[in-house]
Structure formats: structure tokens, C-alpha cells
Amino acid sequence: ELKVEQNPLFLSMQEGKNYTIYCNYSTTSDRLYWYRQDPGKSLESLFVLLSNGAVKQEGRLMASLDTKARLSTLHITAAVHDLSATYFCAVDMGYALNFGKGTSLLVTP
Amino acid sequence: GAVVSQHPSRVICKSGTSVKIECRSLDFQATTMFWYRQFPKKSLMLMATSNEGSKATYEQGVEKDKFLINHASLTLSTLTVTSAHPEDSSFYICSARGHSRGTSYTQYFGPGTRLTVL
Secondary structure (H helix, E strand, O other), X not given: OOOEEEEOOEEEEEOXXXXXXXXXXXXXXXXXXXXXXXXXXXXXXXXXXXXXXXXXXXXXXXXXXXXXXXXXXXXXXXXXXXXXXXXXXXXXXXXXXXXXOOEEEEEEO | OOOEEEEOOEXXXXXXXXXXXXXXXXXXXXXXXXXXXXXXXXXXXXXXXXXXXXXXXXXXXXXXXXXXXEEEEOOEEEEEEOOOOHHHOEEEEEEEEOOOOOOOOOEEEOOOEEEEEO
16 A cells, blocks of 8 residues: 655744655656645645656755655745745555655745 | 646535545546545555546455446546445545656646545
């Protein structure tokens, strides 16, 4: 059974600070996704990582994938309040996605 | 980009009634659609995989007679919650995997349907 573990599950950080969210998974997969979810809303696709060593950046967010270590990271640079949301990583099982529990991020002044 | 719609976005019903939720891929053909369920402050749990023209594949623990799924075309899948009870109240989200080369690796999520059973 594929397990996807995210940490931390809750993160409160000050504006301007940097932080990394980690996503570990238990079986081989070459595709990993990061999503953002705002309260009461559906998922917004942030990144699709398709191969070992993939790195993608969009604004203050950067995601990377190490398939050998079965690890993906989502790095936040100089956080701003607008980044407050829940972030999910999801591993491609070959048909559907298996989601981590999510990281609830709160950025404070 | 690819868009997936869901209808209705919100529904309140009485216990014992059935509710149908539609999921449509608007600008691409989706051979496979997925139905997820999300409880408050929890992650998404896959309920079933819906393939066009064939029976849905349900995840362990999901009652197929309670959650009826029909995938009648490459752009439409429906989830019917039969004889709904308060414990079925949840946020239901569908997603669609593209059929074409440009969309096949990405799952596009619908906006979700919030079901409240009184």
C-alpha cells in the first residue's frame, strides 16, 4: 500500500521567512504533484514533477523531486500572507492520486 | 488550461433522498475520471475510478450500491449518492485525466460539491 507522508502538518511562519514542506512516499513513482487548497475551495494545481531531479519554480514556491529518496520538497521563499492555505502533495499511483494529509500553512505579519 | 466543472456546487437534502452530482470536462476528453471525498480539515480520499464505457472501480470500503457512478461519455461522469444519510455529508471532488498527449499526465480537479444531508 502506497503511503504518502507530509510534514509538518501545521506550519505558522512569519512573513519574509523561508521554510520547506516535505513529502515522503513509500513506493516507486515518477510523478508527483503539489496542490494548493483554500478553505471551502477545490484544489489548485501548483506543480507537476515528472522525473528524478525535476525542479520547478513559480513565484515564491519551488518544488523538487528525488525519486531515489522518494522525497519531494516544496520550498517557500520570503513568505507572504497570500500563501496561507493548505498544501497537498500527491503521488501518482498509475491511475489515481494518493494524497498526503496536507500542510496547513499560516503566514503571519 | 483544461477545465473541469461540477454541478451542483452545493446541495442540501433530506435523509433518505438520492442526490446526483455531475462532473464534466469542458475542453478536453477524459477517458478516466475520479471521485474523491474530503471531510473537513482532512485529506482527499479516492472513492472510485470511472472509465468511459465500463463499470467503475471502487476503492476498498466504498459501497458501490450507495455511490453509483456512471461515465456515459468522454466528457461526463456522474456520482449518485443513494438514500443519503447525514454521515454522507462531505465535500465531493471529481477529477479528470486527459486523453490527449498534452493533458494525459495531469489530473484536473473540479470545484467540488458540498453535500449536506439533514
